[in-house]
Amino acid sequence: MEKIIIFDTTLRDGEQAPGASLNHKEKMEVAQALADLGVDIIEAGFPISSPGDFAAVQEVSKNIKGPVICALARCLKKDIDAAHEALKPAKNKRIHVFLATSKIHMQYKLQKAEDEILRLAVENVAYAKKYCQDVEFSPEDASRTEKRFLYKVVEAVIAAGATTVNIPDTVGYSEPEEFGALIRSIKANVANIDKTVISVHCHNDLGLAVANSLAAVKNGCRQVECTINGLGERAGNAALEEIVMNINTRRDIYGEIETNIRKDHIYQASRLVSRLTGFVIAPNKAIVGGNAFRHESGIHQDGVIKERTTYEIIDPAVVGVTGENLVLGKHSGRHAFVQRLKTLGFTLSDEQALEKAFQRFKELADKKKNIYDDDLRTIVEDEIKVVEPVWQLVSFKVNSGTGIKPQAEIQLKNKGKVFTGVSSGDGPADACFKAIDKVINAKAKLEDFRLEAVTSGKDALGKASLKLRVKETVKTGNGSSTDIIEAAVKAYLDAINKIVSE
Ligand code: KIV
Ligand code: ZN
Numbered sequence: 001m002e003k004i005i006i007f008d009t010t011l012r013d014g015e016q017a018p019g020a021s022l023n024h025k026e027k028m029e030v031a032q033a034l035a036d037l038g039v040d041i042i043e044a045g046f047p048i049s050s051p052g053d054f055a056a057v058q059e060v061s062k063n064i065k066g067p068v069i070c071a072l073a074r075c076l077k078k079d080i081d082a083a084h085e086a087l088k089p090a091k092n093k094r095i096h097v098f099l100a101t102s103k104i105h106m107q108y109k110l111q112k113a114e115d116e117i118l119r120l121a122v123e124n125v126a127y128a129k130k131y132c133q134d135v136e137f138s139p140e141d142a143s144r145t146e147k148r149f150l151y152k153v154v155e156a157v158i159a160a161g162a163t164t165v166n167i168p169d170t171v172g173y174s175e176p177e178e179f180g181a182l183i184r185s186i187k188a189n190v191a192n193i194d195k196t197v198i199s200v201h202c203h204n205d206l207g208l209a210v211a212n213s214l215a216a217v218k219n220g221c222r223q224v225e226c227t228i229n230g231l232g233e234r235a236g237n238a239a240l241e242e243i244v245m246n247i248n249t250r251r252d253i254y255g256e257i258e259t260n261i262r263k264d265h266i267y268q269a270s271r272l273v274s275r276l277t278g279f280v281i282a283p284n285k286a287i288v289g290g291n292a293f294r295h296e297s298g299i300h301q302d303g304v305i306k307e308r309t310t311y312e313i314i315d316p317a318v319v320g321v322t323g324e325n326l327v328l329g330k331h332s333g334r335h336a337f338v339q340r341l342k343t344l345g346f347t348l349s350d351e352q353a354l355e356k357a358f359q360r361f362k363e364l365a366d367k368k369k370n371i372y373d374d375d376l377r378t379i380v381e382d383e384i385k386v387v388e389p390v391w392q393l394v395s396f397k398v399n400s401g402t403g404i405k406p407q408a409e410i411q412l413k414n415k416g417k418v419f420t421g422v423s424s425g426d427g428p429a430d431a432c433f434k435a436i437d438k439v440i441n442a443k444a445k446l447e448d449f450r451l452e453a454v455t456s457g458k459d460a461l462g463k464a465s466l467k468l469r470v471k472e473t474v475k476t477g478n479g480s481s482t483d484i485i486e487a488a489v490k491a492y493l494d495a496i497n498k499i500v501s502e
Pocket of ligand 1: 013098138141168170171201203
């Protein structure tokens with residue numbers, strides 16, 4: 001078996017996606033999920049960029065066992081010092097140094113000539129090497145770099161000690177054949193290329209990030225940089241789940257190539273990243289979208305019943321999707337509930353959260369005939385809050401209907417005291433949000449608001465997700481209930497509590 005190294009950059013490039021920022025605890029949750037998923041390397045952040053990034057890299061280095069922990073640095077000594085400092089607690093670490101090499105970047109962004117770029121790349125790889133044996137170098141915008149210069153830089157950084165050379169398609173400009181040929185040509189034209197691992201890092205501006213990464217694999221690259229759900233700058237990065245499942249599904253093409261990814265953790269990791277970042281997954285998204293394994297047409301349904309592989313190239317259970325399973329009902333006990341959660345990948349060590357989730361399950365079972373895995377996932381995710389709620393919902397009342405200006409009354413608890421807020425609004429949810437704002441005296445701006453049904457049927461559990469801004473802070477909030485207004489109120493309070501706790 002030949003291994004493809006999976007280098008996950010959800011916490012670095014992924015978190016650079018506009019509006020995707022995660023707080024410290026959320027980053028730790030994602031890092032643990034990545035370790036459970038079996039990624040080989042976690043790029044945990046860019047330590048010089050902010051104290052928050054520094055602290056996140058440091059804490060991931062301290063607490064996450066298994067993967068190599070990587071930190072990003074420009075070709076500047078102060079960046080490399082910060083990366084080294086933040087990575088100190090890690091058992092296995094990597095410093096990732098980058099510098100642009102394309103004409104357009106060198107001329108307009110850096111205002112530096114080729115000779116200087118070459119010197120800086122070599123000097124800084126050698127500098128990082130003093131701290132760490134494992135050094136990666138990325139010639140940023142490699143796919144638009146003149147080949148002659150790219151070969152020269154790659155050869156020089158390998159001679160300076162780079163153990164991995166990453167070829168980024170920084171602006172997602174390449175086409176698969178072209179990108180595969182680029183990797184082939186680097187192998188053919190860089191004399192010392194065998195002394196390093198070739199990596200690729202593809203962006204999705206033309207929707208080709210995964211196709212380009214796979215073309216590179218076919219041409220000898222052995223590390224792929226990717227993110228959960230393809231999160232990342234602009235149109236995002238290559239999606240980890242798609243790379244892994246292509247390699248796994250098309251054995252006829254990829255032969256003996258494998259990854260270390262525990263595929264049955266894919267769906268869980270995808271949901272976590274979506275919930276924490278507020279980036280909703282499109283229903284038709286490959287592998288992890290809500291419709292990825294749903295068969296609507298009669299002919300397809302009939303085919304799948306007769307033989308699953310007629311219309312399914314991946315068994316959903318392989319990637320941890322069990323959403324349509326009818327699992328529990330009103331008479332199911334605590335033991336069955338806990339067992340099912342374990343199968344879904346949740347280990348609730350907090351007894352209180354477990355008890356609350358179980359009570360939610362019982363309440364739901366009273367209202368809803370059939371409880372599916374996705375219902376369970378949603379109520380448990382609802383109870384695992386990354387911050388202790390400062391404001392708790394006691395009750396809410398809404399009056400709305402045709403020709404009535406919606407009115408809401410909200411009761412919230414803070415430190416044992418109950419506060420009441422009343423407001424009208426443009427709709428019932430808006431009236432509730434305004435009543436909450438009155439109680440806590442916040443000037444919050446709703447930036448995104450979505451409602452969806454978790455499963456099908458009139459009694460389906462509703463899930464609300466939103467983004468809320470208070471001054472410079474933007475937080476996501478999630479809530480669920482069979483009453484969609486209650487789900488919206490819970491989501492709003494979830495975001496408020498995250499903002500207050502910061
Ligand atoms: O897209 C890019 O070029 C990057 C580098 C820092 C690897 O993110
Ligand atoms: Zn990138």
